[in-house]
Amino acid sequence: MDEVGRGSLSGPVSVGVSLVSASDELQIDGLIDSKALTEKKRTEMVPLINKWIPTAVGHTQPEEIDALGMTRSLRLAGQRALAQVVSPEIKPDLVLLDGKHDWLTASEPDLLISLDPAEELYQRLTQEAWGSSSSLVQPWEGLVVTIIKGDYKCASIAAASVVAKVERDALMNQLAQRFPAYGWHKNKGYGSASHRQALAEIGPSTQHRLSWNLGVSAEQVKTTYIERAVKNNER
The missing domain is CATH 3.30.420.10 (Ribonuclease H-like superfamily/Ribonuclease H)
Structure with a gap:
């Protein structure tokens, strides 16, 4: 394993x-x-x-x-x-x-x-x-x-x-097709320079680990948590 x-x-x-x-x-x-x-x-x-x-x-x-x-x-x-x-x-x-x-x-x-x-x-x-x-x-x-x-x-x-x-x-x-800005087709979600730059510019997505230190503001994290909850309720 x-x-x-x-x-x-x-x-x-x-x-x-x-x-x-x-x-x-x-x-x-x-x-x-x-x-x-x-x-x-x-x-x-x-x-x-x-x-x-x-x-x-x-x-x-x-x-x-x-x-x-x-x-x-x-x-x-x-x-x-x-x-x-x-x-x-x-x-x-x-x-x-x-x-x-x-x-x-x-x-x-x-x-x-x-x-x-x-x-x-x-x-x-x-x-x-x-x-x-x-x-x-x-x-x-x-x-x-x-x-x-x-x-x-x-x-x-x-x-x-x-x-x-x-x-x-x-x-x-x-x-990566749903969230192209982060370059996941190349970095596979790891903290590359381009990935962190995208986080700084546009904030996190619902597919980020929001409890982690992503280098974004608390307000951006809160907003994304809310967005994630709304999407879950729509399922």
């Missing part, structure tokens, strides 16, 4: 997962961390990866990130990805997670956590992800093993990295 988009100013944070058994043999040459591959190479690899092993990508949207914070948002995206590949017949023994921080395992419950509105929202969204899938009823609570630089050391993590990067990039390209 690996994430992409954690440090972006806009768009979702996305988590890829690939399901590998001990008997699976690597069938893809050059499989490595998605950031070390060209866009063309990543795109070419996705159908090969999906032919080799089951994969899925889960997303947590900007509005959810603002409400949950990043750690819960990563966990939610991971749960949404796992819900697509885990079933009563296919139950992984463990999750190999890129990095040193285990953001997939929830903290031990206590009174303060249980009273946190963000935790209540996370639990509801997680249950929805698993309840709306054809997989297990209960969200993933199994063993997680973190591997520093896992996307360079482990083929399953590298595969998850590639499918997540390609899918998220495609989503950002779609959003």
